[in-house]
Amino acid sequence: MKQSYRYEQTSCRLRIDGLPDLSASQADDAIGILMGWELDLIGRPSLEGKRNHLEALLTVVLPYARHLVSGVPRPFGADGSPVQIEPLVNGEQSRHRLRLFSSQPDTPPLEFDFDDAELADLVRCLDQLRLDPRVQLGFVIPAEVPLQRREILERVPLRRRLLSPAAGLAALVITSSLSLMLPLPKPAAPQGEAKPAATSAPTTPQAPAAP
Amino acid sequence: MADAPLTESRSPSRLNRRGLERLDLMLLSVEALDLNGGEAMVFMAQQLGFGDLFPNRVELWKRRCYNPLRLACRRGELSETETDALISVLCALAERIYPMLRQLLSSSEPDVVSIQRWELFRQRLDELVRERLNPRRGGVQKLLDPEEGARHRLQLVQGLALGAGAGGFDRLKASLMDAAA
Numbered sequence: 346m347k348q349s350y351r352y353e354q355t356s357c358r359l360r361i362d363g364l365p366d367l368s369a370s371q372a373d374d375a376i377g378i379l380m381g382w383e384l385d386l387i388g389r390p391s392l393e394g395k396r397n398h399l400e401a402l403l404t405v406v407l408p409y410a411r412h413l414v415s416g417v418p419r420p421f422g423a424d425g426s427p428v429q430i431e432p433l434v435n436g437e438q439s440r441h442r443l444r445l446f447s448s449q450p451d452t453p454p455l456e457f458d459f460d461d462a463e464l465a466d467l468v469r470c471l472d473q474l475r476l477d478p479r480v481q482l483g484f485v486i487p488a489e490v491p492l493q494r495r496e497i498l499e500r501v502p503l504r505r506r507l508l509s510p511a512a513g514l515a516a517l518v519i520t521s522s523l524s525l526m527l528p529l530p531k532p533a534a535p536q537g538e539a540k541p542a543a544t545s546a547p548t549t550p551q552a553p554a555a556p
Numbered sequence: 557m558a559d560a561p562l563t564e565s566r567s568p569s570r571l572n573r574r575g576l577e578r579l580d581l582m583l584l585s586v587e588a589l590d591l592n593g594g595e596a597m598v599f600m601a602q603q604l605g606f607g608d609l610f611p612n613r614v615e616l617w618k619r620r621c622y623n624p625l626r627l628a629c630r631r632g633e634l635s636e637t638e639t640d641a642l643i644s645v646l647c648a649l650a651e652r653i654y655p656m657l658r659q660l661l662s663s664s665e666p667d668v669v670s671i672q673r674w675e676l677f678r679q680r681l682d683e684l685v686r687e688r689l690n691p692r693r694g695g696v697q698k699l700l701d702p703e704e705g706a707r708h709r710l711q712l713v714q715g716l717a718l719g720a721g722a723g724g725f726d727r728l729k730a731s732l733m734d735a736a737a
Contacts, residue, residue: 355658407727414715414731439710440663461661465717472723489730497734 348376350480352473354466358385359474361399366481377481386467389457392445394427400484401428403471408487409441410468415492433458571639573624575732577695578715579642580623584688585712586649588680589656593649600648606641625689625696643729650720657717678709 352359359382366377382399384392405422409430412418418439422429427448433440441464445455459467474480498506571579587593594613601610610616619638621630634642650657659665660673682700689696698704719728 410718411727411730414718414727415734416711439714460663461714461717462658462663465658465661465714465720468718469721469723472721476723489726491730491733491735494735497736 346373347380348374348479350376350477352470352477354469356387356463357466357470359383359470360385361474361480363482369481371481372479375479375481377483379482384470386457386463390455392455395448396482398427398445398448400482401426403475403484403486405430406443406464406467406471407475410464411489412492412496413464415497417492417496569636569733570633571732572736574736575639575734576623576634577625579639579646579732580620580626581699582646582712582716582719583620583642583649584684585677585681585709585716586646586653588677588684589653590649596649596652597645600645600652601641604641604644604648606645609638609641610645623689625693627688627690629690639732640729643725643732646716647719647721647724647728650716650724654717654720657713657720660713661717674706674709677713678705681709 347362347364349360349362361376361382362380363376364378364380365371365373365375369377371377379396379399382394384402386392401422405426405428409418409421412421413432418432418441420429420431422444427446429444429446431442431444433442439461441459441461443457443459445457447454475484475486583593583597586597590596597616598610598613601607601616610619618630619634619642620626621628622632622634623629660670660677662670665673682705685696685699689699691697691700699708715728715731718724719731
């Protein structure tokens with residue numbers, strides 16, 4: 346029997362239709378075979394697609410949100426992926442451009458610019474779908490993992506990153522230069538000796554006389 | 557018999573200093589947005605089944621004092637159970653105030669209203685920061701800086717909005733465990 350589930354937020358509504366996969370012993374209220382999905386975004390045309398489009402939406406938007414929480418937004422969605430997303434820097438407000446490629450030839454991609462609130466609504470809808478135990482579509486979504494140091498460093502400007510080592514190097518050079526300018530201390534003359542030259546001569550044991 | 561290690565290695569699932577800072581700053585942001593945030597934290601902890609860990613505000617405050625930016629800072633690390641409980645409470649609180657977070661982040665709100673909301677949030681957060689955090693620390697000075705502070709506040713609100721609800725727990729926890737830059 347056909348099942349239909351809806352996930353709603355203020356500016357976003359996602360509906361999926363499907364059937365339980367009885368060969369995999371799924372419950373009657375589960376969706377294991379996706380028949381279709383529809384995403385309604387306020388003020389934008391309704392989106393529909395196939396299973397691979399929905400999976401691409403999940404695997405692109407959720408990792409993007411993960412990086413945004415860490416403050417290092419970056420584009421997601423490789424060339425050829427039906428969904429791509431990238432950050433747009435527009436003054437103080439941050440925006441996000443979602444690009445959807447149709448599987449129909451000669452069809453230009455759809456572009457939507459989201460503000461942070463609309464992106465959060467979309468992410469929450471996708472979270473609800475991802476965590477719904479009735480939806481058993483077997484999507485492979487990247488796990489949420491901590492970012493590596495090199496990924497974090499990208500958000501620190503190069504000038505600031507180089508500032509500390511440059512300051513340390515400059516301090517080392519200045520200290521070395523100053524220490525080279527200091528005069529070397531002269532060796533102190535031993536007390537009670539009138540002729541230091543005589544005392545400085547090394548004393549060598551005399552060779553034994555030849556028989 | 558093999559020699560025992562001199563120092564216990566740090567569990568990779570524990571939050572580092574920066575993670576503890578961000579976690580406490582996000583809880584401070586919730587308090588700045590919700591005037592009853594302090595009470596709501598204890599109530600939410602009990603609702604989520606963390607009544608044993610955080611039976612009252614003092615116990616909650618003691619855990620939050622592991623933030624190195626605090627005036628009354630405690631040394632050491634929180635256990636994974638404690639940090640998970642704090643993150644769960646934070647996600648539940650963010651879910652509760654999500655409509656306010658959304659209003660702050662939405663570009664469809666009138667500019668005048670949006671500016672007033674951000675200004676009110678800034679005032680309340682600055683008051684809490686001055687009251688509880690050490691003003692000599694660089695991180696606190698950045699937060700209070702008129703230019704850099706705005707970017708930090710936006711990041712905090714973005715993090716709360718994307719970490720709201722059950723789906724946000726893993727995202728937020730992974731973000732708090734990021735490697736130190």
